Amino acid sequence: MNDSARKSPAWLVALAWLLVALPLSWGLYQSVLKSRPLFMGPPSHTAPAK
């Protein structure tokens, strides 16, 4: 089948991806923020709990 006939506009494809990318990026940002304590500063962990 020939895809050149009345192709989906590029802006529509971009908009569709943007609509899912925005919440996804926000969620990713929130998770990275949440992960920061794992990599920050000197090891905050103490001796393993007995």
Add this chain to the structure above:
Amino acid sequence: MPSFLDREHTVAPPGYSRWLVPPAAIAVQMCIGEIYGFSVFNLPLSRTLGISKPAPGDWSVPTIVLCTYSLGLVLLGLSAATFGKWVERNGPRKTMVASACFFCGGLVVASIGVRLHSLPLLTLGYGLMGGIGLGLGYIAPVSTLVKWFPDRPGMATGMAIMGFGSGALVGGPLGVVLMDHFKSPTSVGVSEAFLVMAGLYFVMMSFGALIVRVPAPGWAPEGYVPSTEARKLVTTAHVSADVAWKTPQFWLLWIVLCTNVTAGIGVLAQASPMAQDMFGVSAAVAGGFVGLLSIFNMGGRFFWSSYSDVIGRKGAFCVYFILGCILYLLIPYSQRLNSVTFFGAIASIIISMYGGGFATTPAYLRDMFGTMEVGAIHGRVITAWSMAAVVGPQLVTNLSAYQRAHGVPREQAYNSTMYLMAGILIIGLICNLLVREVDPKHHHREWIA
């Protein structure tokens, strides 16, 4: 339902870009994947009467988890298996709308249940209705995507299933933000948060349903020439769902998925207490660890599934099982080194392969059974997930508790569990190695692509 939802009315016109289908799938999966972030509601739901602390009559956390999260995941598998053929007949748009109605309607009912402090209503809304919405939404885009991307089915299903993995990244923080906004001296904010989420998710899922299309019969990507040479373990024939589940391949793949998920979910569900018990880290650091795992759970779905297009599905699962087994055996060593960084790295790779297993499964099924009813077959295989969702966390929790009760130091109590998980992965590896082509006698004779 209006006819524009029917499969016949969703056939793509010439020139429709197939790159509109993945965002449609992700939009739906991202919303229903919210169930992975449900844990943020556990504590507030256990204080709906007492508000600042649990009061007499408040629900316990185990009860809440059982009636919402666990029941939802069980219903996901059951509804995917039950409605799989209906989904194939009616197409992705009607299924996505049905999923939105069940999932978002369930959130509204759950919201009323929280407001009235009615556990049956909460169970009906989040567990039963939400679970049915989950099952429908999860399998809705699968067969559509593999038909749109015959050249890269692993990547295509990886994108959609990645959307489900991202649900926790979006749904968890969104729930926290909404509860913070709505909480008051007389409310923990859960009821209001559920209502707002129902509205937002319904809009997002409707957007997905609106833009999704199925390819016209005989459509193929520009420049794509189907291989005429028989490729090992990639069929050009088709097997119906009713026949597929009677083949040994179906049950081998069921065990393959079940073992991979059991091993992964056992760690995912207990990640925070494990990090605290094994390394003595603070709750904040353990929370960061969980966030890191969520990112790898999502990313692994896309990465590993795309990689399976290169090395084949059987090869990909061999990697998950062999590498996973080695990594599980290294976890006790990381504890002996007292290296939380090493542990984090190991667990992240394990969880990426857990997600990868989910995303590779639809492509594996397509390779074995063809595209004719792959959505329905996928729906039946998904029951393995429901089983694993119950068994995995129980194994980790109970075995480590047993170890502690028998005098094993707390930081070493998870070691036996890790060895058990490695053993479970070996069972999965054996089943994967036993997978062969489906006997041609099971092939469907009348279907034309």
